Amino acid sequence: MHYSKARITPALVAALLLLSAPIGAQTNLERVVNGAYTPTHxxxxxxxxxxxxxxxxxxxxxxxxxxxxxxxxxxxxxxxxxxxxxxxxxxxxxxxxxxxxxxxxxxxxxxxxxxxxxxxxxxxxxxxxxxxxxxxxxxxxxxxxxxxxxxxxxxxxxxxxxxxxxxxxxxxxxxxxxxxxxxxxxxxxxxxxxxxxxxxxxxxxxxxxxxxxxxxxxxxxxxxxxxxxxxxxxxxxxxxxxxxxxxxxxxxxxxxxxxxxxxxxxxxxxxxxxxxxxxxxxxxxxxxxxxxxxxxxxxxxxxxxxxxxxxxYLDRPWYQYVLVPHELSHQWFGDLVTAENWANYWLHEGFAQFMPGQYWAAKLGPAAEDDYYFEEYQQFLAKDARRRMPLATYNSNNVYPRGALVLRMLKQQLGERPFWAAINRFLTRHGGRTATSEDLRQAVLDATGQSLGWFWSQWIYQAGYPEFAVTAAWDSAAGAAVLTVRQTQQDTLRADSTGLRFTVPQVFRAPVAIRVRTTGGDLVQRVVIDAREQTVRIGGVREAPTMIVFDDENAVLKTLEFEQPTPWLTTLLARHPDLWNRSWAIGQLARRTGDSLA
Incomplete structure (x- = not known):
């Protein structure tokens, strides 16, 4: 289905929730995993x-x-x-x-x-x-x-x-x-x-x-x-x-x-x-x-x-670019393998919104892929601003773009071949049957050896995304770039009438690459951000940086505040291959109306 919402009556939800008590004490993860939304039969x-x-x-x-x-x-x-x-x-x-x-x-x-x-x-x-x-x-x-x-x-x-x-x-x-x-x-x-x-x-x-x-x-x-x-x-x-x-x-x-x-x-x-x-x-x-x-x-x-x-067709008609591949991909995701209940509906719509980007990547290359998911990112932010919900929950409002972007992150986390091996395991194991979000995690574990409990916890069962605030300095004496990374997202969500309150992690686990460019070349260091505030030191920087890129591969769904000198931003805009990072640089430069270089 494209851009239509799951239509489940409040009476049905109330009846289903009675099946698992005490409901008020349960987290969203517990409700979804314990089958509170699957009726007896x-x-x-x-x-x-x-x-x-x-x-x-x-x-x-x-x-x-x-x-x-x-x-x-x-x-x-x-x-x-x-x-x-x-x-x-x-x-x-x-x-x-x-x-x-x-x-x-x-x-x-x-x-x-x-x-x-x-x-x-x-x-x-x-x-x-x-x-x-x-x-x-x-x-x-x-x-x-x-x-x-x-x-x-x-x-x-x-x-x-x-x-x-x-x-x-x-x-x-x-x-x-x-x-x-x-x-x-x-x-x-x-x-x-x-x-x-x-x-x-x-x-x-x-x-x-x-x-x-x-x-x-x-x-x-x-x-x-x-x-x-x-x-x-x-x-x-x-x-x-x-x-x-x-x-x-x-x-x-x-x-x-x-x-x-x-x-x-x-x-x-x-x-x-x-x-x-x-x-x-x-x-x-x-x-x-x-x-x-x-x-x-x-x-x-x-x-x-x-x-x-x-x-x-002089442009890129949405009908062919998104709608046709979206609905076709449902024949695998939603029809062949079907969510056990509507709290796992993202297994239909997230995959169906993810797959068109994979098709255009295969046909037109990585630039087309970046362009597709950047549009999903913009839609995601708009929906999240209206109401913040997890992917796996009853009537989630963001199963299309958030689902697509979370699957893109999962593919980047696992790598191309392991990701598709996990998807094959999921489809072949559950083809003709139903599945839950945990079934997908188990397929990933069995195909790749990676449990990824942390990934499911923060991206599937909880709401929000990391809001990073980064500062950078060059330690000339030590020959190092020093970044201070803070996560500023707040958990302000309230409980609904059933006592369920969605949560936003105060700390997201975020594996990222950081690129530091100097006139002598580039250094890339991979780190895991897993604290509310964290200092990252990148050694071997013997001269002043000309560009620093946080999350160089755009592997994490996020927003980013990172004040940088204008020359760093212009270098990023001119040199970096990733569309999200270039677009981010444009946004930063656009604020500097009094800066002639910007």
Missing amino acids: DFDLIHQRIEVGSFDWDSTAFDGVVGTTVVSLREGLAAVTLDMDRRLEVRTVRGARNAALEFERPGDSLVVRLPRPAALGDTVRFRVSYRGRIEQGRGLYFFKEEPGRPHRPQQVYSDGGTDGNPRWIPTYAPPHDKTTWELVATVPARFTVVSNGRLVSDRRLPGGLRRTHWSQDRPASTFLISLVVAPLIKVSDRWRDVPVDYYVYPEDSALARPLFGVTPDMMETFTRLTGVPYPWKKYAQTTVADFIGGMENVSATTLVDWLPDRRA
Whole structure:
């Protein structure tokens, strides 16, 4: 998903937090690691067959029949509870031999009473018939043609988000239970239906209708169930033996391949980097009206319909530069390996925001990589200033840029090959399953031997970042550059209504390189900053420095105050290869309005 927030109700959060007591005494790390955000579950969702039709664009309604198969996970299971929006009007619930079953509708749930308690391991099947009445944008979007408004054909499509699909189908919403499903849609014949998995059949019916049947036969989480019904044409492509299709309005047919034609190369690059081939039987990208950006439905991404025109490619269109690779990377991160709960949501969005930078680095080199992550850095600072939260927590506000930047730091900490070995271990170990932030740390440990508990503690489970204030002097007698490094960040966060207070480390552990340049050449010394105030001495500096760079490789997410002579800054700007360091120097020079050299 791109730039849409996890939508989890306060009532659900309150219920989940009751599972772990005493909550008020728990840290964020304890809540996340102890599974406080993963609901208990007394059945395993095995398969759903979703049949929809009789769409009414005037009343934003439709008819649905959903057949559900579950396996009991406990003895004496008397009822199965699914998530189902209260606006969906249940007509009947039927079980074996079409027998009517009793049901209840408490809130946004459907409780199906079984004719007899199911034993542990028993299979239970039932079918729910209902009339779906939709509040626009809650689960489904209905759009009618509007006279005089071009590029807005009639259509209906789903948006699973994190809680959207139970607003149009009865299902189990949390991400930790994966299932298979089929989707059968009966629609006017002029429409195309796109959904997950493989196309089983698409046939014309009497009365100007068509029935399209899709099957997702590899288990995935139900938030990834997708439906798009619109007047679309298909532009076909391939990656290896995998069909890659671009569904657009007929008038956009000439724009599809220039935009989406990079997709097979992105699939190849992500396969090479992760060591895990694209994991699904097809990949479709379908454009729709007034969408949030993109949604990574398994094997069938939904995207906004404003395709760039030829002029847009004179610059760097966000759609191709960020959105297409972001949503594609979710097919590995979010779809293949899914967060156990939404407190670990950054494992989806952090990776999906990180991977485009890796693609452009592979294609265009390190300058393009620096440029990509520098933009993420600017977005991160803006979000952090509005609200400071950890990566791994319920409804974290900064999972996109902070997640991308933390993964970039992890890659710099480990090195290129060890990092990708750890990612491969994570994907292969948890592929088709769910995972937590600790599972990623364990994959790093197993692949590289590095536990990195300190890294997870400060960057995953706590908030903020180091705010460094540095001063430097040259000790001519000792032939040394002497830096005093202070961490000035403050922990001023307050507890929320549940008693949870996020913390900002008073001391971040920061491995950095410090570069000292003189007319005789450069010296680089690696140090670990791990105190609130710390003195660093760099020997062998026999003449006055002409430049000193703190965090030479920009390996730490930070802000930096470092007063320097103007000539040092101009040398840094002219000579240093790192974009962040050059941009920082520009910012320092811009303050010196009365300095002619600046």
